[in-house]
Every structure is written in structure tokens, then in C-alpha cells.
Amino acid sequence: MQLDAGWFTEVCEEGGSAFSLKIRRKLHEEQSEYQRIEIFETEKFGKLMTIDGFVMLTDFDSFLYHEMMSHPVLFTHPAPERVVIIGGGDCGTLHEVLKHPDVKLVLQVEIDERVTRIAEEYFPESCASNNDPRVEFLFADGIRWMQQAEAGTADVIIVDSTDPIGPAKGLFTEAFYRECHRVLGESGIVVQQSESPLFHMGIIKLLHRAMRIAGFQQTLSLHFPQVSYPAGWWSATMGGKNLDLQRYRERDISARSFPTRYYNLAIHRASMAMPEFFRHELESA
Amino acid sequence: MQLDAGWFTEVCEEGGSAFSLKIRRKLHEEQSEYQRIEIFETEKFGKLMTIDGFVMLTDFDSFLYHEMMSHPVLFTHPAPERVVIIGGGDCGTLHEVLKHPDVKLVLQVEIDERVTRIAEEYFPESCASNNDPRVEFLFADGIRWMQQAEAGTADVIIVDSTDPIGPAKGLFTEAFYRECHRVLGESGIVVQQSESPLFHMGIIKLLHRAMRIAGFQQTLSLHFPQVSYPAGWWSATMGGKNLDLQRYRERDISARSFPTRYYNLAIHRASMAMPEFFRHELESA
Numbered sequence: 020m021q022l023d024a025g026w027f028t029e030v031c032e033e034g035g036s037a038f039s040l041k042i043r044r045k046l047h048e049e050q051s052e053y054q055r056i057e058i059f060e061t062e063k064f065g066k067l068m069t070i071d072g073f074v075m076l077t078d079f080d081s082f083l084y085h086e087m088m089s090h091p092v093l094f095t096h097p098a099p100e101r102v103v104i105i106g107g108g109d110c111g112t113l114h115e116v117l118k119h120p121d122v123k124l125v126l127q128v129e130i131d132e133r134v135t136r137i138a139e140e141y142f143p144e145s146c147a148s149n150n151d152p153r154v155e156f157l158f159a160d161g162i163r164w165m166q167q168a169e170a171g172t173a174d175v176i177i178v179d180s181t182d183p184i185g186p187a188k189g190l191f192t193e194a195f196y197r198e199c200h201r202v203l204g205e206s207g208i209v210v211q212q213s214e215s216p217l218f219h220m221g222i223i224k225l226l227h228r229a230m231r232i233a234g235f236q237q238t239l240s241l242h243f244p245q246v247s248y249p250a251g252w253w254s255a256t257m258g259g260k261n262l263d264l265q266r267y268r269e270r271d272i273s274a275r276s277f278p279t280r281y282y283n284l285a286i287h288r289a290s291m292a293m294p295e296f297f298r299h300e301l302e303s304a
Numbered sequence: 305m306q307l308d309a310g311w312f313t314e315v316c317e318e319g320g321s322a323f324s325l326k327i328r329r330k331l332h333e334e335q336s337e338y339q340r341i342e343i344f345e346t347e348k349f350g351k352l353m354t355i356d357g358f359v360m361l362t363d364f365d366s367f368l369y370h371e372m373m374s375h376p377v378l379f380t381h382p383a384p385e386r387v388v389i390i391g392g393g394d395c396g397t398l399h400e401v402l403k404h405p406d407v408k409l410v411l412q413v414e415i416d417e418r419v420t421r422i423a424e425e426y427f428p429e430s431c432a433s434n435n436d437p438r439v440e441f442l443f444a445d446g447i448r449w450m451q452q453a454e455a456g457t458a459d460v461i462i463v464d465s466t467d468p469i470g471p472a473k474g475l476f477t478e479a480f481y482r483e484c485h486r487v488l489g490e491s492g493i494v495v496q497q498s499e500s501p502l503f504h505m506g507i508i509k510l511l512h513r514a515m516r517i518a519g520f521q522q523t524l525s526l527h528f529p530q531v532s533y534p535a536g537w538w539s540a541t542m543g544g545k546n547l548d549l550q551r552y553r554e555r556d557i558s559a560r561s562f563p564t565r566y567y568n569l570a571i572h573r574a575s576m577a578m579p580e581f582f583r584h585e586l587e588s589a
Binding site: 030080217250 | 311322527568574576577579
């Protein structure tokens, strides 16, 4: 069948595939300094934010992505007090990070202030902790910020960016990870959203290589479902500086004081399991 | 954007979502006694088979489903010699089952012979083992067959069916699992494809309950990515008869003599991890 105009559709060229959501109405549309931001009310996925026609988040399924971008790294670091988020303008990852009582300071460096302002209006749940006194918002270029940041001032860096095209391209490079490595303390972790293992294995391999060359002794990808992103199956790739990514605070995960919808100890462990094809691809890299 | 006529689209009503594949051409179309079967050549997913407009398999991603419908149950049973497949007409699951040297006999009971004949023509890889002397094909109603089958004659039953609408509806009932329980030997396992945890939690809960009432002491769901099925994230639910589903032949999995593309020991373990929302839903059932 052919969909009528009542659907939002995102085409994934690499997959020769497309994902669509049935739309009730468009709630907002604007061209910011950097990109076109749209908000839709969908039939079954709640609200939807798109940037330049690509799905950013939905009320229905973004908990998967936001939880998996935050809790695994934060429970891997022994004492994550100082967190930097690059991108993350919708504030969903930030909201999860702030659930951790260890965290004393989160600096979020998002290039486009409009993404955050629009999220505050249409995704109040994601933005529910934006007034937490531990948060500092900086609306600036994350790559430039990282180049100028003081060495050894972060425990965890979360790169919650758009795809590696347009403004986010420089976030997937060895030069950027070298700066991240410098900005992390004695030991630390960087995590980067790293696309779908089924469609973007080339990007994931490049990312591992770039992080290793930049000085991270260990790199490791996590996998998780994410319905509204291409293939419905997504990944995040961590780089560990003087830290074993295979060890995490199991007891703290089980005893955590806050609710999650996807993440738990079993899921943490499971997300690191490497499918055969993935293992082969990384070994051949 | 709106897709033109050069795409195959499957709408998922429950999700208010749709998945599309870019098509080069339609290779085959027929109305069998039971359903409408179509074969397409896609841009990036190889060949695609649809039944009544729903994706059945593609060259690109069906290895995920076929491996996860077969290897976890076969490596959980201590000595799976006699396997019954209900449905499975495309023969992809059968092909994986036959990789196990322990297996002495596989009876495949598929209602629609045309699905198998068309698969033989368009999916030669899935059907590569159809001439294995251990296989017997029966083209008949799986529900009726199960009612009439001799007790204690199977070690593993794999229900590789279409969605629980139309002819497959009766495969998701307590009455059917009671027959499966009877047909299994002293100990045994049934596994049923059980839709997407994100869209069909109600079906999964019913399935667990039906299997338990039918006599299976343990039930357990596996999760895995499956791009071309709704939500891109799928499940299979096992019922164990006098068998611990949490124990599997770890050494045999690691030492297996055949290649897989997704499945391995780490993935077996990972597939059983229950997301928080899933655990809550099952506990409330």
C-alpha cells in the first residue's frame, strides 16, 4: 500500500528503507540558525521532534536511547561527578544523568538553543530537570568548546549528537576524541551514539579506530532497540581512559534509587553482547 | 516526504507506524488456497516475501529471526533429536535446525505448500537443506496435526507462524499448548514467535499465561532485533516441560561446528535479559 499525506516518513538511504509515523497534526515548524525543527503530534508515538527531516525523539520510544546513553557509562565510572554532554539539546539524556546522586555538575554544550527551547515547550518530561542547580547550559559549538576546555575536568563525556553529516560530522573524528581524552580526568569515559549496527557498520568501525588512536585503551559498543531510528536497532560506543569498560558497579545498579523503563543490571550486561557479524567486522577492522 | 509507488509498505496499526522497503520490481504474485504470496526484489534487502501484505522474510535480515527461533531452544534441550516445526514454510528456521548434528528428524507441518515451493524458487539459501534425509515435509494444518500426534514423540516444537490473526490465531491458545505439552517427551521445549515487546505486550502476556496453564512450569521470552518486522525488535517465547530454560549447553554453543551470523553464547545469554518494562508487565500478568 502507499501511505497518504497523513504520515511523517524518514527515508534511510543506506538501508533502502523508510520508517513512518501516522500524524494527527503538525504542532510547530521553524528554521533555526542551524537546522529545520518540526514537532508533530502522532497517532501512537505521542509527540515527535524532527531535525532536517530526521527523527530526533518521540514520547513513545526515546526512553530506550536516553537511558542507554547515560546509565551504562555512569555506572561504569567509579565516581562520576563531572559530566559533559555534547549535543543532547532535547534534554532527555540530561534528565537521566541527573537521576544519579553522585553527579555534582553537568555541563551541556548544545549548538542550537532553539532545540532546547522547543523541547522545553513540547517535551516537558524530558526537560523536567532543566532547573536542577547542578546543570549548566552552554549554547555553543561542542567541538570548539572541547578544544578550549581545561584538561582533566570531566569524568564522563556523553556525545548525544545527530548523525555524522552536517554540523555533527566533526564529532566522529580522531581529533575530537583526542580532545575528549585530554578533558577527561585520570580515568574517564566518553560515549558516542553510533548509529545502527545493521546499516552503519562502517561508521562504528571508524569510531572504534578513532577512539583507540586518540588514546582510549578500550572501546566497546552497546546495542539496544530504538524503534524510530533506522533499522530499529541502535548502538552507542564507549571509549575508556584508564578504566575497564567490562566492569561496572553491579551492586549500585541493583540498588539504584530511581526508576528506569528499559535499563537494569541484566540489560547493562546484555547490551554489551557482540553478535557474530559485529565481532567479525570489528576484528577485521 | 511521501514515498512514491516504488516502495513496499507494511502498516502496523498497533504502532501507528509503517516500515517500507525500496523495490526494484515484483518477481512473483499469486493467491494460494490460503493467502496472497508476493515476491519482490528490493533495492538493499535482497529478495522480500510478503503474505497478505505482511513481511515474511528478506535476504538481508531474516538470519536474525531464523537463528533466534532455532539455536536457543536446541542448545537448551540436552539432546534434541526429534524436532517439529509448525509453520516455517520459508524453510529458513529449518535450515538452522539442520545445522545441529544431534538432530535426527525434523517434521515440518506447514499449512500452505505454495509458501515452501515459492521459497525454494526465490530463497535458495533458506531452502538449501530441504533435501536433507532427516527432513519430512507435511503440508497440513498444524493445529489439527498436533491434536492427532502421538504423545511423547518430540523433543523440541518450534512454532514459526504468521501473526495471531487469520489461520495462525489458534496457535496462540492454551488448547494448542496443551497438545504441544502432550506431544513433547519426558522433558522438552516449545518456542513460539511472539511479536514485538514494544507493540504487542498483551499478546506476550497471554502467551506466557497460556503456556503455564497448559502445563509448562517455566516460560521465558527472548528478544532480538528484526529490522523488517514492526518496531524492528522482536521476541520468541519458550515453554519448558521438566526443563530449566535458564540452563543451556554453554560448552556446546562455544564449540559449535557451524557458522552463525547473529547467535553465539553471549547473545544467547543477552537475549534473555528482561527490560524493566517487560519485567513489570509480566509480573502484573
